[in-house]
Every structure is written in structure tokens, then in C-alpha cells.
Amino acid sequence: MADLDRIRLAALLARERAEFAASHPRSLELSRRARGALLHGVPMPWMAKWAGGAPVFLAEARGARVTDVDGHEYVDVALGDTGSMPGHSPQPTVDAIVARVAGRGGITTMMPTEDAIAVGEELGRRFGVPAWQFALSATDANRFALRMARQVQRRGKIMIFLHAYHGTVDETVATLDDQGKVIARDGNVGAPVDPALTTKVVPFNDLDAVRAALAPRDVAVVLAEPAMTNVGMVLPTDGFLKGLEEACADTGTLLIYDETHTMSMGPGGCVRAWGLAPDAVTLGKALGAGVPIGAYGLSAELRDRVLADDEGDYLDWGGVGGTLAGNALSVAAARATLEHVLTEEAYASMLFTGQRYVAGVRAVFAKHGAPWHVVGLGARAEFGYTPAPHATGGDAHAAIDPLLDDLIHAALLNRGVMLTPFHNMALMGPTTTVEDADRVVGALDAIVGEIFGS
Incomplete structure (x- = not known):
């Protein structure tokens, strides 16, 4: 994506992080406190990769929803990077x-x-x-x-x-x-x-x-x-x-x-x-x-x-x-x-919702002329910044764009959507509804439209 205006993307990211900081004072306060007690300021190093500029500190989680310590509720399609694929606290x-x-x-x-x-x-x-x-x-x-x-x-x-x-x-x-x-x-x-x-x-x-x-x-x-x-x-x-x-x-x-x-x-x-x-x-x-x-x-x-x-x-x-x-x-x-x-019936629902999400993401990319792809694997899906999916891990690794990742992830957080912090994976659990999938697609639509100026 070298043809995109990187200066403008960086400015968009700065805007999203400023919005995150303004609306998440408690998470920022806990993040500052954590640096005095936890290595890297988090219980596990990868928790430092949240794109808003500080980790989102958890208050509650249930089903396909999480609520942070500032009271913001998110549609959670990270689901613990698969650890909570059955949903939170079924x-x-x-x-x-x-x-x-x-x-x-x-x-x-x-x-x-x-x-x-x-x-x-x-x-x-x-x-x-x-x-x-x-x-x-x-x-x-x-x-x-x-x-x-x-x-x-x-x-x-x-x-x-x-x-x-x-x-x-x-x-x-x-x-x-x-x-x-x-x-x-x-x-x-x-x-x-x-x-x-x-x-x-x-x-x-x-x-x-x-x-x-x-x-x-x-x-x-x-x-x-x-x-x-x-x-x-x-x-x-x-x-x-x-x-x-x-x-x-x-x-x-x-x-x-x-x-x-x-x-x-x-x-x-x-x-x-x-x-x-x-x-x-x-x-x-x-x-x-x-x-x-x-x-x-x-x-x-x-x-x-x-x-x-x-x-x-x-x-x-x-x-x-x-x-x-x-x-x-x-x-x-x-x-x-x-x-x-994780029953047969639950998987049938999860796979249907996953298909709905993939179709929605493809429609967003087509709408804004984004030369990107999305790949589904049952209830799991991930998008990337090339026109076609990759055939090797080397090709996929070469196409990673940290600036785009951070911008999209921060923007989704500010719009009430929690994507997996270290890649563009979305997962549909048994309690993820079609409306949840549509909300994620709608949030993605908003930021992709800004990225491509449409």
C-alpha cells in the first residue's frame, strides 16, 4: 500500500489515539500505574500491542461483549484470540x-x-x-x-x-x-x-x-x-x-x-x-x-x-x-x-455469521476501491492489504503494514469494536449475532472510507 499518503494515515492514527485517550482516562491511569509493577506494564507482553496507545483494561465480559473500566462496551470479535471462541463465560x-x-x-x-x-x-x-x-x-x-x-x-x-x-x-x-x-x-x-x-x-x-x-x-x-x-x-x-x-x-x-x-x-x-x-x-x-x-x-x-x-x-x-x-x-x-x-448447532450458527461477516467486508472493500482481500475459515476470518490471498507465510509476512493495522484497530476501538490486537482476525462465537457482524462491518466501512478518501 505504498501509494497511500502515509503522512495522512499517520495523522488519522494520531486523531484516533487522541480520541481514545480522551475517552479512556481510567485505562490510561491503570496503564501508568502498571508500569511500576508489571514488566512492560502488562501481565503478558503481547497485551502492550493494543493500538489505542494504552491497553484496554477489562471490567466485564459476557458472550460476545466486553466492557472496559471506562464503561465502554465493545462487540468483541477478538474473543481472546480464540481462547474465548465459545463466548465469554458461557x-x-x-x-x-x-x-x-x-x-x-x-x-x-x-x-x-x-x-x-x-x-x-x-x-x-x-x-x-x-x-x-x-x-x-x-x-x-x-x-x-x-x-x-x-x-x-x-x-x-x-x-x-x-x-x-x-x-x-x-x-x-x-x-x-x-x-x-x-x-x-x-x-x-x-x-x-x-x-x-x-x-x-x-x-x-x-x-x-x-x-x-x-x-x-x-x-x-x-x-x-x-x-x-x-x-x-x-x-x-x-x-x-x-x-x-x-x-x-x-x-x-x-x-x-x-x-x-x-x-x-x-x-x-x-x-x-x-x-x-x-x-x-x-x-x-x-x-x-x-x-x-x-x-x-x-x-x-x-x-x-x-x-x-x-x-x-x-x-x-x-x-x-x-x-x-x-x-x-x-x-x-x-x-x-x-x-x-461448542455443539454442532452452535457451529452451524457461527459459520453462518462468519460468512455474513466475510461478505460484508468484501462489499466494504469494493465500495471504497480498496485493493484488499478477506479470507474465511469457518467462524474465523482475516483481511489483508493485497488484492489476492497469500499462498505462503513469507508473502503474507511481507504484506504486513503496521501503520494501517494500528490505524484500523484504533478506529475500531473508538467505534465500539474489538479486533484481535496483533492481526486483523475476527472470530464469530456462538453468541455473536448477525447484527454484531454487521456492526463490525459498519465500523470498518467508516475507517476504510477515510483511508481511501471516499
């Missing part, structure tokens, strides 16, 4: 949490509960892999699944796709330099080893690169999102995932699909919707409607290999698990969320 999950804490008591006891069995059974039904265990985040689910894969494979390396994000797993914070060599991602904090020793990185949708990377048979496992969701939205081209699965089978390489975000596609994520055949699936965030949880499921074949492995210590010191993983509260929340909130 009543069945709240009831299960209260029953576990106040009724039956016992949040973490090192004892299994029947809820854990029910969640494993339901995830097996949805995703087609039968053997599940739990963690406290998708990062840990990925970490544990990778460790098991390297152990049973007796191979040291993993493969990921360029600009993929799988949490803070050390081996995945890697990229390629201009010569195609694997290096640490720019800004990687304290990389423990050279990522080239642990990781191969290839472009998404490039089957030739996949086959070349797997040919030496030194890769234990490929970790992939079925569609990339953390660098814009990059969908697989026709035949790519089938070719990836075939390349893994031909070289004896395991394949993990990380469905943490792509479970927006339906009750069984992309695995079920697209008929995929992974060796393992990892999940997180949305399962507990905000209560910390992650999960990883193994195919029957991989389960049997793990159970037959007499060298790995899977029960104690081997680097898999955690005292709070699989705690009674997390699995109670997950059971209620799966059984009563």
Missing part, C-alpha cells in the same frame, strides 16, 4: 466451574476424574484420534507431542512452515534467511541452541520443498496448522495437505496438525471438515472457554508405539506433563464446553 461452563470449585471442591489433586474420560472420548469422536492427554496450553501440548514423536522415531529434527506459530516451543521459533538457511526468528529471546540443529523450515504450499526436506529421513515429525492463521490467513492450495500426508508416509515421518486456531472450521476442525489423517492433533485455548487447558491426541498406531517404548520415561522425569496438567477444574470446564457450548 453459562454451562460457568455452572460446571462453580460445581467443581464450590460444590464438589478439589481443583487439582493429582487424581483423574470421569470428566477427563468424557473429554477424551468426545475429542476422539470429533478429531478421529483415540488417545488423549492434557496440558495447560497449546504450547505445552505441542511440546509434549513433539517430544514423544522424536522419542519413538529416534530422529532429532522437526519440520515447520515458514512464519508458522505454534506457541513458544523452542524448536518452532525459527525462520529462513535470504539464502534459505534456518536461523532463529528475529527477536527470538535467548534461543537455547542454533535452530538449524533442531528444525527444518519450508514454505507453506510448496510440496517440492516439503519432499526435499523430508528426503534424508532425519525429520521425526512435521508440525503444521492445516491453514496458517498467525501471519494473516494462508489456506492450503488444492492437493497440498494430501501431498504433505503422502510425503510424510513415504519417508516414515509423523505428522501433527495443530488445530488450536483452525478448530474454527467446525466441531472437528479442519481434520474432520477436510478428511485429514494426522498421527496426532494438538488443541488449546478454546476447549475450556478461557480456563487454561491444552490437549494432544495420538492415533492408535502412534499410541501403541509410545506404549511399547521401554526407553522413554513418559510417567515421571522424561519431560512430559506437569502437576497442574489435567486438573479437575480444566477438564470439567472442557467437558461442559464441548457438550453444551
Whole structure:
């Protein structure tokens, strides 16, 4: 978007930030206070990325609405960057949490509960892999699944796709330099080893690169999102995932699909919707409607290999698990969320609302002559600043425009819409209405019209 008047865009951003500051005095006051107690002034670093010039401090959240400490209510299409995809505090999950804490008591006891069995059974039904265990985040689910894969494979390396994000797993914070060599991602904090020793990185949708990377048979496992969701939205081209699965089978390489975000596609994520055949699936965030949880499921074949492995210590010191993983509260929340909130009927509504949003965004871009695109993935959608969607993470990363991002995000906040702070993702939950989607589109219409002077 180099042809846009950047000086005018910067002036628009300054106007929106001034408006935000004038209307959010309490958030600004708390932000100043937080700098004396919290590193970067926030509980987690990415919370500093809110575009208004200070974080929006939360007062209340319910369904598809959040209210900040200054009393402003927002249509929330960030939904905790998928962590609250079921909506904020859905009543069945709240009831299960209260029953576990106040009724039956016992949040973490090192004892299994029947809820854990029910969640494993339901995830097996949805995703087609039968053997599940739990963690406290998708990062840990990925970490544990990778460790098991390297152990049973007796191979040291993993493969990921360029600009993929799988949490803070050390081996995945890697990229390629201009010569195609694997290096640490720019800004990687304290990389423990050279990522080239642990990781191969290839472009998404490039089957030739996949086959070349797997040919030496030194890769234990490929970790992939079925569609990339953390660098814009990059969908697989026709035949790519089938070719990836075939390349893994031909070289004896395991394949993990990380469905943490792509479970927006339906009750069984992309695995079920697209008929995929992974060796393992990892999940997180949305399962507990905000209560910390992650999960990883193994195919029957991989389960049997793990159970037959007499060298790995899977029960104690081997680097898999955690005292709070699989705690009674997390699995109670997950059971209620799966059984009563993220149902087949709920997904039907979410997907319909997602389609409405995508159509509305496309109409806004056409109305103002914006040469931009929007991509939908079930209940999830993201827009970007090029005429056509991207085929690789590298292309998507190159098209990021921080000034446009900040301007649009700040403008939406001032118009009562909360978009994901660090990318242009919108997510429709079970309680997101068609009217909510239209309101988001209307707010986007206003700022895109200003950007293009229409």
C-alpha cells in the first residue's frame, strides 16, 4: 500500500489515539500505574500491542461483549484470540466451574476424574484420534507431542512452515534467511541452541520443498496448522495437505496438525471438515472457554508405539506433563464446553455469521476501491492489504503494514469494536449475532472510507 499518503494515515492514527485517550482516562491511569509493577506494564507482553496507545483494561465480559473500566462496551470479535471462541463465560461452563470449585471442591489433586474420560472420548469422536492427554496450553501440548514423536522415531529434527506459530516451543521459533538457511526468528529471546540443529523450515504450499526436506529421513515429525492463521490467513492450495500426508508416509515421518486456531472450521476442525489423517492433533485455548487447558491426541498406531517404548520415561522425569496438567477444574470446564457450548448447532450458527461477516467486508472493500482481500475459515476470518490471498507465510509476512493495522484497530476501538490486537482476525462465537457482524462491518466501512478518501 505504498501509494497511500502515509503522512495522512499517520495523522488519522494520531486523531484516533487522541480520541481514545480522551475517552479512556481510567485505562490510561491503570496503564501508568502498571508500569511500576508489571514488566512492560502488562501481565503478558503481547497485551502492550493494543493500538489505542494504552491497553484496554477489562471490567466485564459476557458472550460476545466486553466492557472496559471506562464503561465502554465493545462487540468483541477478538474473543481472546480464540481462547474465548465459545463466548465469554458461557453459562454451562460457568455452572460446571462453580460445581467443581464450590460444590464438589478439589481443583487439582493429582487424581483423574470421569470428566477427563468424557473429554477424551468426545475429542476422539470429533478429531478421529483415540488417545488423549492434557496440558495447560497449546504450547505445552505441542511440546509434549513433539517430544514423544522424536522419542519413538529416534530422529532429532522437526519440520515447520515458514512464519508458522505454534506457541513458544523452542524448536518452532525459527525462520529462513535470504539464502534459505534456518536461523532463529528475529527477536527470538535467548534461543537455547542454533535452530538449524533442531528444525527444518519450508514454505507453506510448496510440496517440492516439503519432499526435499523430508528426503534424508532425519525429520521425526512435521508440525503444521492445516491453514496458517498467525501471519494473516494462508489456506492450503488444492492437493497440498494430501501431498504433505503422502510425503510424510513415504519417508516414515509423523505428522501433527495443530488445530488450536483452525478448530474454527467446525466441531472437528479442519481434520474432520477436510478428511485429514494426522498421527496426532494438538488443541488449546478454546476447549475450556478461557480456563487454561491444552490437549494432544495420538492415533492408535502412534499410541501403541509410545506404549511399547521401554526407553522413554513418559510417567515421571522424561519431560512430559506437569502437576497442574489435567486438573479437575480444566477438564470439567472442557467437558461442559464441548457438550453444551461448542455443539454442532452452535457451529452451524457461527459459520453462518462468519460468512455474513466475510461478505460484508468484501462489499466494504469494493465500495471504497480498496485493493484488499478477506479470507474465511469457518467462524474465523482475516483481511489483508493485497488484492489476492497469500499462498505462503513469507508473502503474507511481507504484506504486513503496521501503520494501517494500528490505524484500523484504533478506529475500531473508538467505534465500539474489538479486533484481535496483533492481526486483523475476527472470530464469530456462538453468541455473536448477525447484527454484531454487521456492526463490525459498519465500523470498518467508516475507517476504510477515510483511508481511501471516499
